[in-house]
Amino acid sequence: MTGWVAVAGLGPGAEDLITPEVQAALDQASDVIGYIPYVARVAPRPGLALHPSDNRVELDRARHALALARDGRQVVVVSSGDPGVFAMASALFEALGDDPAPEIRILPGITAMLAASARLGAPLGHDFCAINLSDNLKPWALIEKRLRLAAEADFAMAFYNPRSKSRPEGFARVLEILRESCGPERLISFARAVTTPEEALLTVTLAEARPEMADMRTVIILGNSATRRAGRWVYTPRSA
C-alpha cells in the first residue's frame, strides 16, 4: 500500500466539531502521531499504532511521520484545533528536507480562536489578527512590536499560548502593553478549554484583567475599539 501523511486538526475538544474528512483519515490510518493529550483523543482499534510524544519535539515527530510514510504506512499527525495555526503543519514542511516527499495532505479543523469566538458571540467579526505569545521560537521583542502595531491598526486580536511555565511574567507584560495601547475600557475575553466539560468563559475590561485569568488551556480574544456587549454576548460590528 502507498504511504501517506495527513496532518489533521481535531478541533477544540468536542467530538461533534471533528470534520468527517478528519474522521475518515483516522479510520484509514495505520499510525497516529502527536502530542500525548491529542493522541489520547483518538479511539484505539486493532491495527492502529498510537505514537504519543511529549511537547516541544515537533520536528522529531514530523520526521517520524515522514519516515513511516516513506515505509508505506498511512500516518495521521494529530493537532488540536487547526493544524495550520500554531500547530504541526509548518513543522512537517520544515522537516521535509531534500528526500522525495510522500503524499501529504493537510486537513483543516476548527481552531481554538474561532470556537471561542462562537461561544462568546462574534468578537472576531471584523478584521483581526492571531498572535502566538510563546517566545520559545521567536524573540520577545517581536511579540511586543506586533502587539503595538496591531493595536494601532485597531485589529481585534486572538492570543494563543498566553502563559508558559518557563516565562510566567510574559503575559503580565502583554496586559500592560495592551492597557497602554488600547485603554482600560477595552473588552478582553478569556476562553478556557472551549467546548469541553471544563469550559469557562470570562469577559472583563483591560482594567480588570489579571494574568492569572489565563493558563495554557486558555485562548484570549481582545476586542477592537468598537467591540461591545449585547446581553451575555460580545461582538464586533461589521463596520468597525
Added chain:
Amino acid sequence: MTGWVAVAGLGPGAEDLITPEVQAALDQASDVIGYIPYVARVAPRPGLALHPSDNRVELDRARHALALARDGRQVVVVSSGDPGVFAMASALFEALGDDPAPEIRILPGITAMLAASARLGAPLGHDFCAINLSDNLKPWALIEKRLRLAAEADFAMAFYNPRSKSRPEGFARVLEILRESCGPERLISFARAVTTPEEALLTVTLAEARPEMADMRTVIILGNSATRRAGRWVYTPRSA
C-alpha cells in the same frame, strides 16, 4: 416547541468539511435563512422552509431569523466558512435590539482562509491577520492603514472579498501598497473556490501578481518575510 436561532458555518464548500454539530442543527431546523448560494447547499426535506435572500441584506435577514425564533420556530442562519469571520454572526447581534432574545447559538465552521492554507501547505503557520477588503461598510483609508501596519508587523495576511463589482480598482491598489511595503519577492497565493470542483490554486511573487488573479470567490494569502516554498507547498516557519 421553543424557538431558537443557530448561526452556522457550512465550511468552504466540500460536504466532508461540514461539522456534525452543524449537520445536527440543520436536521432539527424548521427554517433555513441565508444568501441564495448558501441556502442552495442545504438539502430540502418535508417540513423545512428555505428562505434564500440576496446579498447585502444581512440585517434584514438577521431580523427575520429573530422574528421567526420568537414565534417558536427552529431557525438556522447559514454562512459559508465560519459565521464569525466576515459573516452573519455579527449581523445577528447588531439586529438584536432591546426585545428579549430567543435562544442563540453560534456554530463554528472551517473558514475560507484556513481551508486555503491547508490546500496550499501552511502559509498561516505563524502570526497572521485577516482583513476584509470590501469597503461597503468601512472607509477605504482604514483598509490602507491596516495593510501598512500589518506589513510593518510582518504578519502573514489573509484577504477576504478582494474584488467587488462596485470597486474593481481597489484590489489593484492593495497590490501596489503590498509591493511597496513587502517588496517584489514576497509570496502571494490566490485560492479560488477551495475544496469545490472549481478549486484553483496559484502562488506567485508580488512582482508577478495581477488584479485579475482574484475574483469574489478567491481568498488570498500573503506570506510573511520568512514564507517559502517546499516543492509544490508554501509554508511559514514556526520561528518567524
